[in-house]
Amino acid sequence: MTQASTVIIGIGNRYRGDDALGCIVAAELGSMSLPGVRCIEHDGEPAALIESWQGVEQVVLIDAVSSGAAAGTVRHFDLAKQALPEEFNLYSTHAFGVPQAVELARALDKLPPQIAFVGVEGECFDAGVELSAAVRQAKDIVIAEILNSLSLGMGTHA
Amino acid sequence: MSTSHGGTRTIKVDYLARVEGEGALYLKVRGNVLEDVKLKIFEPPRFFESLLRGRDFREAPDITSRICGICPVAYQMSAIHAMEDACGVRVDGALRQLRRLLYCGEWISSHTLHIYMLHAPDFLGYASAVEMAKDHPAIVERGLALKKVGNDIMNLLGGREIHPINAKVGGFYRAPARSELSDLRETLLRARELAAETVKWTGTLEFPNFEQDYTFVALRHGDEYPMNEGRIVSNKGLDIAASEYDDHFEEQHVAYTNALHCVMKPEGTCYHVGPMARYALNYDQLPHPIQDAALAAGIGRVCNNPFQSIIVRAVEVLYAVDEALRVIDSYAPPEQSSITVVPKAATGYAATEAPRGLLYHRYAIDQGGLITDANIVPPTSQNQKMIEDDLRCFVPTCMHKPDDEIQYLAEQAIRNYDPCISCATHFLKLEVDRR
Numbered sequence: 001m002t003q004a005s006t007v008i009i010g011i012g013n014r015y016r017g018d019d020a021l022g023c024i025v026a027a028e029l030g031s032m033s034l035p036g037v038r039c040i041e042h043d044g045e046p047a048a049l050i051e052s053w054q055g056v057e058q059v060v061l062i063d064a065v066s067s068g069a070a071a072g073t074v075r076h077f078d079l080a081k082q083a084l085p086e087e088f089n090l091y092s093t094h095a096f097g098v099p100q101a102v103e104l105a106r107a108l109d110k111l112p113p114q115i116a117f118v119g120v121e122g123e124c125f126d127a128g129v130e131l132s133a134a135v136r137q138a139k140d141i142v143i144a145e146i147l148n149s150l151s152l153g154m155g156t157h158a
Numbered sequence: 159m160s161t162s163h164g165g166t167r168t169i170k171v172d173y174l175a176r177v178e179g180e181g182a183l184y185l186k187v188r189g190n191v192l193e194d195v196k197l198k199i200f201e202p203p204r205f206f207e208s209l210l211r212g213r214d215f216r217e218a219p220d221i222t223s224r225i226c227g228i229c230p231v232a233y234q235m236s237a238i239h240a241m242e243d244a245c246g247v248r249v250d251g252a253l254r255q256l257r258r259l260l261y262c263g264e265w266i267s268s269h270t271l272h273i274y275m276l277h278a279p280d281f282l283g284y285a286s287a288v289e290m291a292k293d294h295p296a297i298v299e300r301g302l303a304l305k306k307v308g309n310d311i312m313n314l315l316g317g318r319e320i321h322p323i324n325a326k327v328g329g330f331y332r333a334p335a336r337s338e339l340s341d342l343r344e345t346l347l348r349a350r351e352l353a354a355e356t357v358k359w360t361g362t363l364e365f366p367n368f369e370q371d372y373t374f375v376a377l378r379h380g381d382e383y384p385m386n387e388g389r390i391v392s393n394k395g396l397d398i399a400a401s402e403y404d405d406h407f408e409e410q411h412v413a414y415t416n417a418l419h420c421v422m423k424p425e426g427t428c429y430h431v432g433p434m435a436r437y438a439l440n441y442d443q444l445p446h447p448i449q450d451a452a453l454a455a456g457i458g459r460v461c462n463n464p465f466q467s468i469i470v471r472a473v474e475v476l477y478a479v480d481e482a483l484r485v486i487d488s489y490a491p492p493e494q495s496s497i498t499v500v501p502k503a504a505t506g507y508a509a510t511e512a513p514r515g516l517l518y519h520r521y522a523i524d525q526g527g528l529i530t531d532a533n534i535v536p537p538t539s540q541n542q543k544m545i546e547d548d549l550r551c552f553v554p555t556c557m558h559k560p561d562d563e564i565q566y567l568a569e570q571a572i573r574n575y576d577p578c579i580s581c582a583t584h585f586l587k588l589e590v591d592r593r
Contacts, residue, residue, distance in 0.1 A: 043320045046275075047305040100288060107291035108299060 004038035007056045011044045011063040018122030018135045022062040046101035058114040064122040071123035072134030079115040190557045195549045199417040210532040215241050215523045216327050227320050231264040232512030234325045236519040241327045244506025245499050252492040253329040255485045261385040262482040263311025268513035269471040272576040274301025277468050280570040281363040300352050307349040329496030339486045346483050353476040360469040361455030368552050369462040374435035383443040384511050401507040403518050420540040428543035431515030433470040434461050448477050464574040501527030538577045
């Protein structure tokens with residue numbers, strides 16, 4: 001299999017309402033078979049996450065967040081330049097999740113050259129397989145943004 | 159945070175770091191005497207036992223595995239064995255070996271996370287693994303590589319590394335072909351080196367000089383280092399079947415914590431479950447090279463210093479890698495991936511060895527296979543009173559130190575147990591919507 005130069009990583013849980021956002025975005029982009037782009041759904045396990053972007057030029061992480069903003073708000077961070085802010089410290093097991101994986105990779109010089117984080121403020125993380133209306137709308141915006149930035153040959157803006 | 163008032167010092171840790179879930183510690187010191195210790199778990203309870211009532215017996219493994227993202231296999235295994243016990247079924251041969259292989263994956267993954275990411279920073283003087291990685295990148299990379307091997311096993315056998323979905327009452331939904339295990343074998347051969355280095359490295363760490371006369375409780379099988387089955391034994395004479403657990407142990411409500419304290423009957427004494435207990439009670443079941451590695455790392459046949467639990471965990475990782483290789487080398491795929499299990503009205507009992515220690519499940523089911531009663535006792539509930547006892551004995555040995563140093567050491571003493579507060583409370587962020 002040819003090594004993809006771009007990896008889109010959708011993080012989340014498909015059975016916890018808006019937490020499925022990242023998985024759904026990755027699946028929809030994956031169904032488009034974009035050249036040089038690999039799309040994966042991920043549970044956020046740190047060792048596997050760091051492994052998933054080794055040797056890759058560009059990574060886009062997409063995840064639902066709970067930072068107190070209005071539901072559906074889309075936030076962008078250029079992780080090559082900055083850590084995720086404190087309020088984006090996502091739910092994780094043993095206090096070791098996505099932000100820690102990113103910072104660990106930075107300390108070990110294992111971050112890809114380009115790595116962007118797209119966070120969508122969730123409204124409901126209860127058990128269920130439906131996105132809330134606000135997040136469903138944001139999902140389409142995120143997909144359009146990523147497609148646009150890929151066509152321009154750059155990561156999502158930060 | 160520490161406060162001082164009228165000769166009384168209070169040290170409070172409002173939020174324990176590098177443990178799973180939300181817990182706090184309260185130490186009250188009068189003069190130079192430690193007057194009170196409270197390990198508070200303020201996660202609300204999750205009521206999994208109630209949730210299970212009325213569900214089909216085959217659903218218990220996947221429902222209970224959601225209690226913990228770190229040790230889901232343990233919950234699956236205890237639930238599966240308890241249901242098979244209720245239905246009078248025994249699963250053997252290749253299916254039993256595959257269960258053992260899956261458990262090896264969880265031990266490797268869970269122990270390695272704790273050794274490298276959560277516990278090692280304590281010994282090397284860092285606030286987190288990220289800080290530690292800046293100065294010790296090779297050590298942290300070794301931990302990540304080793305953890306990934308555990309993930310690989312869980313992925314292959316369980317379908318995914320967190321909350322695997324392939325284990326079922328009676329066996330597996332799908333058993334792997336022999337050829338599917340060949341890549342894993344190569345990975346495990348490399349991992350054996352990493353695991354052996356880990357044992358050596360943990361032996362070089364500096365440990366506080368502190369020992370306790372523990373009552374160790376663990377499974378003992380007699381033919382193998384225990385994972386899925388065995389009798390529940392202690393170093394103080396206990397030797398019972400899982401079905402007798404409730405006669406010898408009881409859970410108690412304690413006002414300041416949401417997790418039940420489990421104690422030994424009749425005196426209500428605390429006891430120790432986990433790697434140190436397994437090791438002390440099953441040292442003779444470890445292969446000789448692994449026994450030698452443990453002794454060379456500085457622990458005896460019994461380790462009574464809880465701070466050295468990091469060495470014991472490393473020894474168990476080495477064993478789990480070795481055992482996974484043994485299972486793969488002797489693997490012949492089963493004719494069927496599972497056997498049929500027909501429910502009957504009965505109560506089933508099982509205890510298996512989760513990474514953090516003994517995990518007991520008891521279920522009553524009716525003739526149609528619906529669950530009528532459930533009880534789950536996770537390792538952290540069993541260790542909670544033991545952790546307090548460690549603190550009660552350990553903190554006075556460092557009373558001359560400044561409060562921030564006492565706090566640091568006390569937190570380290572708690573992390574000796576790799577406590578999983580989510581498991582202890584079956585934690586869930588609870589929202590009450592009243593109208």
